[in-house]
Amino acid sequence: MLFEKPLTLEDIKKEPFIIEHIKWDAGPKELMEPSIVPSCDGFIKKEPLKGYIFYIDTMGDKPVLSLMRHTEAGFAETLAQLDDMPxxxxxxxxxxxKGKGCFGMYPINEKIKALLKKELGAG
Known part of the structure; x- marks a missing residue:
């Protein structure tokens, strides 16, 4: 793990690199798509998704807003679980x-995105 313990929202606010590299319009389905797809001419290697993605994790007792880091090499890890989101x-x-979830992960909506951008000072 990049950090010793899960990050809080306050921790994320202190990490400008993370804030600059949040993929606001990417969701869990984009993370799970194959990086190589068949085409008429053989196979196409897709551009790797790299950066940080907020998503809603529904695998536990209650939904939790989480932040995942995804690298160019395809490595992913959850860096934060923000329990204080209503x-x-x-x-x-x-x-x-509905229909956009993937393995118990759902994309954030515009309300959550606006709230996070305000809290993080992201444009």
């Missing part, structure tokens, strides 16, 4: 994104 907001985002 449950209603997370459930609303999950309901809005």
């Amino acid at each position: 449950d209603e907001l997370l459930k609303e985002a999950i309901d809005e994104s």
Whole structure:
């Protein structure tokens, strides 16, 4: 793990590199797509997704807003689980994104994105 313990929102605020490299429009499905796909001419290697992605993890007792780091080599790890996000907001985002979930992970919605951008001072 890049950090010794899971990051908090306050920790993330102190990491400008993370904030600069958040992929605001990427979601869990993009993370899970194969990097090499068949085509009429053989195979196409897709551009690797690298950066940080917020998502909602539903594998535990309650939904949790999480931050994942994804590298060019395809390595991924969860760096943060932000327990202080209101449950209603997370459930609303999950309901809005039915069909976009992948392995218990759901994309954030515009409300959560706006809240995070404000908190992190991201444009």
